[in-house]
Amino acid sequence: MNKSEGQQSLQNSLSGLPQWVSERILQQINQLTHYEPMIGIMGKTGAGKSSLCNALFAGEVSPVSDVVACTRAPLRFRLQVGERFMTIVDLPGVGESESRDAEYATLYRQQLPRLDLVLWLIKADDRALAVDEHFYRQVIGEAYWHKVLFVISQSDKVEPGSSGNKLSTEQKQNISRKIGLLHELFQPVNPVCAVSVRMTWGLRVMVERMIYSLPREASSPVVAQLQHPFRTDEVNKKARDDFGETAGTVLDALLSLPFVPTPVRTVIQAVRDTVVSVARTVWNFFF
Numbered sequence: 193m194n195k196s197e198g199q200q201s202l203q204n205s206l207s208g209l210p211q212w213v214s215e216r217i218l219q220q221i222n223q224l225t226h227y228e229p230m231i232g233i234m235g236k237t238g239a240g241k242s243s244l245c246n247a248l249f250a251g252e253v254s255p256v257s258d259v260v261a262c263t264r265a266p267l268r269f270r271l272q273v274g275e276r277f278m279t280i281v282d283l284p285g286v287g288e289s290e291s292r293d294a295e296y297a298t299l300y301r302q303q304l305p306r307l308d309l310v311l312w313l314i315k316a317d318d319r320a321l322a323v324d325e326h327f328y329r330q331v332i333g334e335a336y337w338h339k340v341l342f343v344i345s346q347s348d349k350v351e352p353g354s355s356g357n358k359l360s361t362e363q364k365q366n367i368s369r370k371i372g373l374l375h376e377l378f379q380p381v382n383p384v385c386a387v388s389v390r391m392t393w394g395l396r397v398m399v400e401r402m403i404y405s406l407p408r409e410a411s412s413p414v415v416a417q418l419q420h421p422f423r424t425d426e427v428n429k430k431a432r433d434d435f436g437e438t439a440g441t442v443l444d445a446l447l448s449l450p451f452v453p454t455p456v457r458t459v460i461q462a463v464r465d466t467v468v469s470v471a472r473t474v475w476n477f478f479f
C-alpha cells in the first residue's frame with residue numbers, strides 16, 4: 193500500500209455518506225497530516241539547546257527570518273523531512289539579565305499560545321533556579337504549565353564527575369535527586385527528564401515523554417522529524433493512536449453541527465470506529 197492507496201481506504205470507509213460530508217472529512221484528515229508543529233526550546237545560553245535539537249531531529253534546517261522588527265525576536269528554525277515541516281522556536285535565556293526579563297515576559301506571552309510544547313532545559317550543574325521558578329509561576333502561568341517539559345541537560349556534568357563515557361552510580365543518584373528537586377520546585381504537569389547529549393544518555397525516554405506531552409494533533413508530525421533511533425515502537429504507537437483519535441474528532445465535530453440531517457448523523461456514528469481504525473492502519477503512509 194502507498195499513500196494514495198491509504199487515502200483510498202479512508203475514502204472507502206466513508207462511502208455510505210453523502211459526497212459533501214465525505215469530502216469534508218477527507219479534507220480535514222488531510223489537513224491533520226499536514227499539521228506543522230511548533231516547539232519552543234528555552235534555557236540559558238549554553239544550556240545545550242542547539243545540541244539537543246541536533247541530536248533529536250533529522251530534518252533539514254532552514255533559518256526563518258522574522259519580519260517583526262523586534263530586537264529580542266526569538267530565532268525560528270524550520271525543519272523539513274520530505275513534505276513535512278516543523279518549526280523550532282529558540283527562546284532567549286531567562287534569568288540572564290534582570291533588565292531584560294520584562295521584555296522576555298512580553299515575548300513569551302506572545303509565543304505560548306502558538307506553541308505545542310516548550311522544552312525547558314536546565315543544565316545539570318545550574319543551581320541558581322530562583323529566577324526560573326519566578327518565571328514559571330508568574331510569566332508562563334498555570335494555564336500553560338501543561339505545555340512545559342523540563343529537561344535536565346548535560347547530566348554528565350553532575351557531581352562527582354565522570355571519567356569515561358558512562359555516568360557513574362553516584363552521578364545517577366545525584367541526577368535522581370535533581371529530578372526530585374525540580375518536581376518539588378515546579379510541580380510540573382509532565383515528568384522531568386534528564387539527558388546527556390554527549391553520552392547519548394536519557395534521550396529515548398525524553399523523546400517518549402515529549403511525544404506523550406504533545407497535543408494529539410502534533411505527535412505524528414513531530415515523530416516524522418525524529419532521528420531514526422528515537423522512532424521506537426512506543427513512540428510510533430502513541431503517534432498512531434493519536435492520529436486515529438484526531439480522525440475520530442473530525443467526525444465528532446460534524447455531529448455537533450446543527451444542520452447535519454439525522455440520517456447522515458446515524459451513518460457518521462456508524463462509521464466512526466471504522467474511520468478511526470482505518471486512520472490507524474494508514475498512519476505509516478502519512479508519517
Ligand SMILES: Nc1nc2c(ncn2[C@@H]2O[C@H](COP(=O)(O)OP(=O)(O)O)[C@@H](O)[C@H]2O)c(=O)[nH]1
Pocket residue numbers: 235236237238239240241242243244345346347348349387388389390391
Ligand atoms: N558535557 C556536555 N556538554 C554538552 C552537552 N550538550 C551540549 N554541550 C556543550 O555545551 C555547550 C553549549 O551547547 P549549545 O547546544 O550551543 O547550547 P545553547 O546555547 O543552549 O544552544 C557546547 O559547547 C556543547 O558542546 C552534554 O550533554 N554534555
Ligand SMILES: [Mg+2]
Pocket residue numbers: 241242243
Ligand atoms: Mg544555541
